[in-house]
Amino acid sequence: MEIVEFSTLDKIQLEQAAQILTEEVPEGWPTFADAAEEIAELISGSDYMFLGAVENSEIIGWAGLLPQYGKVFELHPLVVRHDRQQRGIGSILLNEIMNAAREKGGLTLILGSGDEKPEGETSFANVDLYEDLPRKIAEYEPGTHATAFYLKHGFQVVGVTPDAYGIGKPDIHMSIRL
Numbered sequence: 001m002e003i004v005e006f007s008t009l010d011k012i013q014l015e016q017a018a019q020i021l022t023e024e025v026p027e028g029w030p031t032f033a034d035a036a037e038e039i040a041e042l043i044s045g046s047d048y049m050f051l052g053a054v055e056n057s058e059i060i061g062w063a064g065l066l067p068q069y070g071k072v073f074e075l076h077p078l079v080v081r082h083d084r085q086q087r088g089i090g091s092i093l094l095n096e097i098m099n100a101a102r103e104k105g106g107l108t109l110i111l112g113s114g115d116e117k118p119e120g121e122t123s124f125a126n127v128d129l130y131e132d133l134p135r136k137i138a139e140y141e142p143g144t145h146a147t148a149f150y151l152k153h154g155f156q157v158v159g160v161t162p163d164a165y166g167i168g169k170p171d172i173h174m175s176i177r178l
Helices: 011-024 032-043 089-103 133-138 147-152
Strands: 002-005 049-055 058-069 072-080 108-114 156-161 171-177
Touching: 002 089, 011 032, 011 049, 011 058, 011 072, 049 089, 058 089, 072 089, 089 108, 108 147, 133 156, 147 156, 147 171
Parallel strands: 072 108
Antiparallel strands: 002 049, 049 058, 058 072, 108 171, 156 171
């Protein structure tokens, strides 16, 4: 496996990246067209950086780094093909993105991750987060949600937007000092 910049990818590989996005995050990109449009829009920005994990000429995962403000960058998104998860690919991509952010002068990396599934996955799902939010953040449990991966890598929950995707479906804000 090698990590490459998206600028080196061909059309088929970009389509593979869109397919991964649709399959792994259908709540955000329910169709291939949605995912392809997102990628086209993101890579057209001159300050954005996207890295792909390539194996045998196929994209098996990818991550994006978006400048935000000051010394803050956003991880958006990080996805790994389902059949290649739990093999360290996401960790490698995350480390590469963090290094890239540091090289660009970044001090903080942020991300947002919605708990959008109808049944929810985290301790924030289907809960009134407006009641004693600081306690709920302190007692946060990721369950099966992707935020478990980020907590394992040193990210912290720094906030939440209640009902971002509907009643009881929050957006979870995380960050890490680079």
